[in-house]
Amino acid sequence: MEPTIFAQGLRKYYGDVPALDGFDLTVPAGTVCALLGPNGAGKTTAVRIFSTLLRPDAGRAEVAGCDVTARAAEVRRRIGLVGQHAAIDEILSGRQNLELFGRLYHLGRRGARNRADELLERFGLADSGGNAVSTYSGGMRRRLDVASSLILAPSVLFLDEPTTGLDPRGRAEVWDMVRQLVNTGTTVLLTTQYLDEADQLAGQIAVLNSGRVIAEGTPDKLKARIGGDRIEIVVDEGQDLAVAGAALAAVAGGRLEIDTRCRRLSAPVADRRRALYDAVRALDVAGVRTEDVAIRRPTLDDVFLHLTGQSREESLA
Amino acid sequence: MSGPVGAARWALLDAVAITGRDISHWVRRPLPVVVTLLFPVMTVVLFGYLLGGAIDVPGAGNYFDYLLPGMFALTMAFGVEATMLAVITDAAKGVTDRFRSMPMASSAVVVGRCSADMLSSALGLLVLVGCGLAVGWRWHEGWAAAVAAVGLLLLLRLALLWLGIYLGLLSKDPGAVIAVQILVWPLGFLSSAFVSPQTMPGWLGAIADWNPLSATANAARELFGNPGWGGDSWMAEHSVLMAVVWPLVLIAVFAPLSVRRYQRLSR
Numbered sequence: 263m264e265p266t267i268f269a270q271g272l273r274k275y276y277g278d279v280p281a282l283d284g285f286d287l288t289v290p291a292g293t294v295c296a297l298l299g300p301n302g303a304g305k306t307t308a309v310r311i312f313s314t315l316l317r318p319d320a321g322r323a324e325v326a327g328c329d330v331t332a333r334a335a336e337v338r339r340r341i342g343l344v345g346q347h348a349a350i351d352e353i354l355s356g357r358q359n360l361e362l363f364g365r366l367y368h369l370g371r372r373g374a375r376n377r378a379d380e381l382l383e384r385f386g387l388a389d390s391g392g393n394a395v396s397t398y399s400g401g402m403r404r405r406l407d408v409a410s411s412l413i414l415a416p417s418v419l420f421l422d423e424p425t426t427g428l429d430p431r432g433r434a435e436v437w438d439m440v441r442q443l444v445n446t447g448t449t450v451l452l453t454t455q456y457l458d459e460a461d462q463l464a465g466q467i468a469v470l471n472s473g474r475v476i477a478e479g480t481p482d483k484l485k486a487r488i489g490g491d492r493i494e495i496v497v498d499e500g501q502d503l504a505v506a507g508a509a510l511a512a513v514a515g516g517r518l519e520i521d522t523r524c525r526r527l528s529a530p531v532a533d534r535r536r537a538l539y540d541a542v543r544a545l546d547v548a549g550v551r552t553e554d555v556a557i558r559r560p561t562l563d564d565v566f567l568h569l570t571g572q573s574r575e576e577s578l579a
Numbered sequence: 580m581s582g583p584v585g586a587a588r589w590a591l592l593d594a595v596a597i598t599g600r601d602i603s604h605w606v607r608r609p610l611p612v613v614v615t616l617l618f619p620v621m622t623v624v625l626f627g628y629l630l631g632g633a634i635d636v637p638g639a640g641n642y643f644d645y646l647l648p649g650m651f652a653l654t655m656a657f658g659v660e661a662t663m664l665a666v667i668t669d670a671a672k673g674v675t676d677r678f679r680s681m682p683m684a685s686s687a688v689v690v691g692r693c694s695a696d697m698l699s700s701a702l703g704l705l706v707l708v709g710c711g712l713a714v715g716w717r718w719h720e721g722w723a724a725a726v727a728a729v730g731l732l733l734l735l736r737l738a739l740l741w742l743g744i745y746l747g748l749l750s751k752d753p754g755a756v757i758a759v760q761i762l763v764w765p766l767g768f769l770s771s772a773f774v775s776p777q778t779m780p781g782w783l784g785a786i787a788d789w790n791p792l793s794a795t796a797n798a799a800r801e802l803f804g805n806p807g808w809g810g811d812s813w814m815a816e817h818s819v820l821m822a823v824v825w826p827l828v829l830i831a832v833f834a835p836l837s838v839r840r841y842q843r844l845s846r
């Protein structure tokens with residue numbers, strides 16, 4: 263299938279600092295791709311190039327079959343952009359914002375008003391639509407921001423860290439919205455710092471570090487590469503470590519890691535639900551008293567540790 | 580709809596929408612508007628009644644007759660900071676980026692900014708004219724000349740608007756607006772707005788002579804039939820000409836600079 267978002271050898275420098283340094287990406291139509299990376303990886307820079315706000319210094323980028331520099335106007339007709347920071351007029355009300363953007367999308371006065379009503383309703387802002395945006399909470403602003411970028415029902419949507427700063431409910435709402443959009447055929451490129459979020463939403467994850475993609479694939483493939491879920495046990499007494507290790511080895515596959523100082527054991531597991539149940543039973547049978555038993559999902563830190571051999575903090579330092 | 584006519588029509592509709600946005604701002608937040616409208620009135624009262632008695636302008640009987648055209652010109656300069664603040668706020672809040680990522684006419688942002696600011700300045704001028712009439716200022720050369728004077732004042736505003744847009748695009752920091760807010764005052768004092776340049780030391784008087792504010796203020800005095808600053812310098816004698824030339828020069832410099840700066844946002 264024709265890729266909807268395509269980049270080859272993108273480079274962008276700020277002075278001597280490379281923000282993108284040979285960035286390649288291919289996203290097929292109708293799919294969700296997550297750009298996963300720590301602060302300063304170049305996520306925003308990539309999104310700004312795709313959404314025609316920034317010219318690359320080198321390389322090629324296409325959105326919906328149009329080159330982003332040569333045919334910027336056509337790209338703009340097909341995209342929606344939710345930037346990292348809400349881009350809305352603080353003085354106007356939510357409704358006025360949507361009506362203004364609707365008119366600028368050439369829906370006409372009446373069309374813009376109707377579209378604003380629909381979107382306010384859909385994003386749970388119908389009651390506060392008349393209030394000034396400066397009185398909105400962070401989550402309400404984010405929803406209005408997302409609504410503003412959906413006025414034309416874009417075929418490609420860019421979301422730059424759409425859930426950063428939202429509470430769990432707000433995150434769940436954004437996730438639902440992304441899933442709904444994908445059901446209607448929209449192609450989505452989202453950036454995030456959370457592996458968990460990429461895992462929930464994306465069919466394809468590209469891990470970005472220092473301006474280039476260092477790993478790419480489906481969430482499962484990527485997680486398999488870094489070892490997937492792990493079970494972690496903290497025992498009450500240090501002398502129980504050996505017994506606990508034996509019990510755990512019987513139920514969890516793979517290499518066991520033992521941290522004697524913290525009285526902690528961990529091992530990779532294939533089936534998270536089964537593993538927890540089995541481990542608790544095995545430990546009980548072996549008579550080991552535990553302080554903590556948990557299944558831990560890999561985090562962005564684990565991904566980094568695995569892919570670059572250094573943790574995020576180290577790579578930033 | 581397509582073709583150049585369609586594109587022009589959309590550009591116009593976009594500009595109307597952007598202008599409407601500013602008008603909605605005024606309705607939702609009237610306080611800054613009211614302050615902007617009343618501040619020049621306060622200045623007129625302050626200078627006219629408190630200081631006017633001590634100020635002697637050669638050839639001018641009533642100080643208000645001299646002061647008001649000066650205040651009209653200075654009020655046009657006050658607009659620079661309003662324009663600048665609007666440009667900086669939009670950039671800081673990401674609104675500029677949203678506009679740039681939309682399929683709207685890129686000229687509309689600027690044209691809309693212009694028409695909104697010109698509208699508010701025309702309103703400010705109207706209020707100040709009302710205030711002038713209340714304190715005894717009059718025009719004496721008939722309606723046509725008075726309208727021409729207002730036209731020259733608004734031309735100065737249009738020129739300073741481009742300066743404001745350029746400064747707004749240049750600085751990312753709202754603090755810069757405060758600097759401009761303060762710098763407008765020496766610019767105002769170093770002109771014929773309040774006193775005649777003839778009363779200043781030679782070199783300062785020469786600067787005041789060449790100040791674009793002086794040209795417009797004096798042209799307005801001439802067209803309103805108010806006492807001028809009484810100088811016999813070339814600038815004083817050709818103030819109407821200079822009140823056209825100066826703004827055109829400013830526009831010729833700052834309009835292309837602003838457009839270039841706007842395009843460079845994608846660098």
Ligand SMILES: Nc1ncnc2c1ncn2[C@@H]1O[C@H](COP(=O)(O)OP(=O)(O)OP(=O)(O)O)[C@@H](O)[C@H]1O
Pocket residue numbers: 276279280281299300301302303304305306307308346
């Ligand atoms: N306007 C700018 N001027 C100078 N350097 C910049 C600018 N914008 C970004 N950079 C630099 O480019 C690099 C990539 O920045 P970018 O904003 O794309 O990262 P990011 O992945 O979006 O980070 P974050 O998670 O913090 O949003 C960083 O090193 C940053 O310091």
Ligand SMILES: [Mg+2]
Pocket residue numbers: 305306307346422
């Ligand atoms: Mg970012």
